[in-house]
Amino acid sequence: MTATKNKVTIRDVARLAGVSYGTVSRYLNGNEHVSERAAQRIAQAIEESQYTPNNAARSLAQQRTSTIAFIVQVESIFTLLQASTTAAMAEANQILGDAGYQMVTLIANSDDSTHRIAQLVHSDFADGYLLFSLSEDDSLAKIFRTAHRPVVLSEASDRSTDVSYPAVDFANADGQRDITRFLLDRGKTRLAYVCGPGYSPSSSKRLQGFKQAMGSRYDDNRVYYADDWEITSGEMAAAAFEPILHDLDGIVCANDNIAIGVINQLHRMGYRVPEDIAVTGFDDSPIATMMDPKLTTVRQDSWMHGRAMSQLLLSMLRGETVGPHTVTLLPTEIVTRQSA
Amino acid sequence: MTATKNKVTIRDVARLAGVSYGTVSRYLNGNEHVSERAAQRIAQAIEESQYTPNNAARSLAQQRTSTIAFIVQVESIFTLLQASTTAAMAEANQILGDAGYQMVTLIANSDDSTHRIAQLVHSDFADGYLLFSLSEDDSLAKIFRTAHRPVVLSEASDRSTDVSYPAVDFANADGQRDITRFLLDRGKTRLAYVCGPGYSPSSSKRLQGFKQAMGSRYDDNRVYYADDWEITSGEMAAAAFEPILHDLDGIVCANDNIAIGVINQLHRMGYRVPEDIAVTGFDDSPIATMMDPKLTTVRQDSWMHGRAMSQLLLSMLRGETVGPHTVTLLPTEIVTRQSA
């Protein structure tokens, strides 16, 4: 109980238990060649001395760190505020923690931070990496070439790059297709679409899903290409559609924020939602239920996203080989509320 | 350029540069006793060999890790989704990164994770700690007793506990007082208050600010004590106020979510905001501008929160002594929008 400042090492424990510190090490690492008697005495010694193994020393000797890095790559730091990222992060933390790994989160939002992270990765500071990217920039993905450690991406990219890792993503195309069909089935056939920004793989996948559902009804003149995923873009889209609004009975949006902007603008222009024009979102973000009318949207379970990524990484850590182009697509689900 | 898997160490660099590895180490650590000539050759050798110092080894020898842990303590993992946490985290990451520290984020949301984190802390895995707590539970704060490393808290607690560290918090009382006065000054004098949950220090501080502004006008019968910070609580509060609503011209809410709930419910009951009843929030969260009417609220700059905490920690790391009871209060600001 004497709380001396001097850190207690494995040798102290050994002395206390009356064994050599090699034995303590074996005990600590679950080696079977430790007698029952020794084990008991060591256990007690550890308890008494409040011993905790030193992380750095263990990593150095063992050449592994027992930590997983969750790296978030964002163009603007504001993107980070999206709840989806946090949810995935929290769930990954949970799953990895249960598996004995400590997850650490790193944010790459500048050349500086990217460089710092590259350094870390290069020095093998983690046993595995979850790269949660909200940007099409693959400069970060490249830094893993030097690391001989498993990596899992959060987004399936279409682009054929020189670097490739297994990815877990949502079935974006299917989700957008399904909710579009949902509208069509309910008689809303004169639909416009607000597409997400061009730099995002999700954008094109979702547009693709919309096209697929619309078939011959698809008309590129009724697609607005937004510059980002924000509310303002939705407002601009609705304003741009003004001339053809009277001929529309639905607007399918590439995400919830845009949908909210669309609804706001429609209200201002005197249209009722969904009576005059139905509007759908995508993501099922927290604000979807805060709006009036509440958003009918496509739900993506971000928790599941984090979970699936972690589990994949864990299996790779266990030695299972996973092809670098393996893509897991997570299902989405239509949530019917008020806006459509 | 031969990308051998064998990690390149400081000795390889030394050999390449034709010096002893002690010299390389000095160079790496900015020691002045390195000749210009040696420095140049070492720099080149590092470049050629793509050398990156090994983290674990450095930590072990140096007894410091160059990492700071940002620990988030949440009762429910959902609390984590609040944008304020993420903002503070992002900014802290930036500030600490600039100072040469790598920030890692840990989430404590269960006994399990708390225990894991305690282990880490006990093993001195970081040089300093930012404890971002959204709960009054101080079990986490206790684990730092064994760590002889600086700690900064995100919230000033009133409770006298056995553990205490410097804290950075917002001037909650002042903010609530100011916005209440703002209403009073505009002739809204028949005010009710929706208080936050009892477990939060912020709750009582804000209520205190409201009381202060109201003075003799204060009436405890016109205060609703919510169980949490969520929208639903706001709805319940407004419903509870129903009997006295006709005699009210303003409702001051302890946070934005609650305010939104109040507004929703008021609308349902046929009241107009702000014409009939003005409503104010607190936090200036993202949803404050998404609502109709947009929220008049008290802004807390979460980025600044993260920044101030980091800077305080950095100064402690530099050796400046900061009393364990030092509390820095950050200013708040009234944001006038539509709801009041």
Added chain:
DNA sequence: CTGTTAGCGCATTCAA
């Protein structure tokens, strides 16, 4: 200014 040496705390051979 530079080479040499002794640890940092632990895992892991190798003998015993």
Added chain:
DNA sequence: TTGAATGCGCTAACAG
């Protein structure tokens, strides 16, 4: 089964 020895990659104190 266990103890002793060696090294993980690097820093820092010491001579030179």
